[in-house]
Amino acid sequence: MHQTLTFLRSRTALAGGWLLLMAAFGLYSAASHRQALEQEVSESGRALQRAISQRVAQHDAHLTGLSALGLAQAQPSEDFDLVARSILRFYPRIEAIDLVSVPSPSGVRVISSVTSADGSAVDPARVFQAVERLTPGKAVYGPDAKPGHYRLMKRMNDTMAVSLDIDGAKLVEGEELPRWAALTLSTVDGPLLETGDRAPVEISFGARTLGFDAPVASVTQPLRLSLQRHVTLAQLLPPVPFTLFAAISLAGLVLIRSLLRHRHEAAMARAAAEAASRREALRQHETKLAHALRINSMGEMASGIAHELTQPLTALLSQSQAGRRIAAADGLADTPLDGVLAANVQQAKRAADILVRLRAYVGKSALEAGVHDLGRHVADIVALSRIDLDRRSIALAIDLPDAPALARIDPVEIEQVIHNLIRNAADAVEQAGRGDGRVLVSLKAIGGNYEITVSDNGTGIPPDILARLFEPFFSSKPDGMGLGLSLCESIVERFDGGISGGNDPKGGAVFTVRLPAARKRQDERKQRNDDGAGLFGR
Structure with a gap:
């Protein structure tokens, strides 16, 4: 790793490395953002395609219902007009419903017409021309004289046909269209609805326009949906993340360059530090030797102190034991005075034991x-x-x-x-x-x-x-x-x-x-008596 990054010591190499990093990040950012935008366009297009497919399927359902109603009556009545008006009220994109006769003794004519304010007049001859070769029960698409409209017609029987005037622009509701979208909804005869600015769809990496193009799922209504999105450079390379990466990467490379520069200086100083460490180790060794000499001197002094303290402790023990005997003779056994003397005896024995062990430690002989x-x-x-x-x-x-x-x-x-x-x-x-x-x-x-x-x-x-x-x-x-x-x-x-x-x-x-825990056997030696006999004879 060190050998790989040594080239960063040069300022020119540092700038070149930074530019390479920026180019790699730019390519990655553009590719990832483009993929996200393509997915958004595709998902929006599929959602609109499903919505339009459902609405055109409703048109087929209306034709079927109206045909069934017309066939159930010998002559058209107000029931047909009532149903037609209900359809126009609840489905504003259907602007006219016409019941037309096919050739009969009375000729081609409009039997019944229900039209909204925006509906266009039907031409019965054109309806007859569209359905004359159809078998009863079949529906067919046809153009309308009014721009943006088309006709959906169905032959009911040998004497009647029904026709719907549909406003294609209303197949897409306003809230369904994304703000960025340029939409085209068209038939084989031309566009029904166009919104936004449209441009040719590119498919290369450098494309500035993303698109979705697919037919609407319908047998009777040949509609096609096209959705486009114009992509700017700022969307592919957002300025804030790009600038932030540029600053962080430059700072990182400068830091690496600084670390590499100081690495050499640290290597040169390491030799001096190791020499100083050896000198310090020698000094510590000398300190330990001096400390050992002090410990030996303290051992000799401790041995002398232990020897000197043995005599006053012996006197203290003897006097306290004598005091207990005198107190017992005067009837003062088990009194506070006797308790104080007993405590003196116990602590004098303990002090004597400590001195014995101190002498044994100094003399390098441990007690059993x-x-x-x-x-x-x-x-x-x-x-x-x-x-x-x-x-x-x-x-x-x-x-x-x-x-x-x-x-x-x-x-x-x-x-x-x-x-x-x-x-x-x-x-x-x-x-x-x-x-x-x-x-x-x-x-x-x-x-x-x-x-x-x-x-x-x-x-x-x-x-x-x-x-x-x-x-x-x-x-x-x-x-x-x-x-x-x-x-x-x-x-x-x-x-x-x-x-x-x-x-x-x-x-x-x-x-x-x-x-x-001690093994369950007799100790090889008896425990010492509580009166401390022999403690001071060592």
């Missing part, structure tokens, strides 16, 4: 997982998170099964995952500014897995972020480091599970953690 009840640890972390969500006026609901949900996990790390998901959901709800903010945490058994779902009615996840949710160091928060969801994914996958995130059709985001 055990079989634990997911429901218990989900409930614990929800209770811990409820304080923060109540402060932010966000409802926190939980849905847990009655039966234990046993899975091979590290409780502290799974609690960290759920806590991070709850905190992210609360941030999204708070960002949405909802007065009915809600976060729901549920645990369900599906097949051989357990699914922990954290959903909210917050802002949801933008489509451009969905694919990068678990990418390290990517965050949509201004102050985020982009490590939370990445670490969650690493923790869950270490226990043969998976994590996914998406949007709820009803609104908000949904994150699902899937963990395989």
Whole structure:
């Protein structure tokens, strides 16, 4: 395609291509419009032909009725004249009805004549001449002395004939004739009706006149209909579409020429861009090395911090446990004071577990997982998170099964995952500014897995972020480091599970953690006691 259009870089070639396009469009437009006009002329002609055929058929029917009426009477009476006057009143194109005798003792004469104001007098001799060789019941066409009129005559029997004076111009009503039409309705003796300007009908492509020519369907009345339409150049090539196409095609060719001109410039710049890209890749590699050095330094610092914090946490745990024993000795067991001390013991143990895992992570040694009840640890972390969500006026609901949900996990790390998901959901709800903010945490058994779902009615996840949710160091928060969801994914996958995130059709985001259910066998090691024995001896 590029090689085909390179010729458009020249202005002369551009002008020549535009002229070729204009010529092709002109030929197509003229052919299509001519076809449409020909179809319109043909359809109008057929419609007029059908209408005229129906009217001349009515003339034959009138002759038949009048003949039957005349034959039923021995002598003509007022009934014949009454019927004839009715026909003239309802069919204005029939202007005279005459009953004529054929040669008899009394000779050729008019027996009865009913004529309108425009009707012409009948010549009985001419009627006799037209019907003398006809058998009774047969009709025949004949010319009339008045221009535009013709006679339709029928021999009733051996002594009588009936004649109709018909105004051919009235066979076409005014509203039936298209405004553009030049019409000719004629007989073998000449035209009955002519309207508009007539010209010879051409049949070549360059014809300026379109026509329709066909006989009227009648045995007794030899009529022929001709319809012509003069076509102008503006009808074959409408100015507005032609001008619009000319402008659009010229603009398109100029645009293509501009694109081709810049294509070469872009190709030259591409090499420079690739060189710059290589330099940028080298710079990013150096940045990653520097980042790795910082991570190593942070690992060493984290190991030192974990070691230093172990001592105060041990003291806090020991003092809180001692306080519980003193309270129990003084009869203060199960009081608010005892509850506060119990909470201190629980959180000190949790902090100690986090430090143990931090030291294990820095030392590149993972702790062995055990079989634990997911429901218990989900409930614990929800209770811990409820304080923060109540402060932010966000409802926190939980849905847990009655039966234990046993899975091979590290409780502290799974609690960290759920806590991070709850905190992210609360941030999204708070960002949405909802007065009915809600976060729901549920645990369900599906097949051989357990699914922990954290959903909210917050802002949801933008489509451009969905694919990068678990990418390290990517965050949509201004102050985020982009490590939370990445670490969650690493923790869950270490226990043969998976994590996914998406949007709820009803609104908000949904994150699902899937963990395989533990096999129904005794764990190889006993679970650690709740008093945290041995936590600080590592």
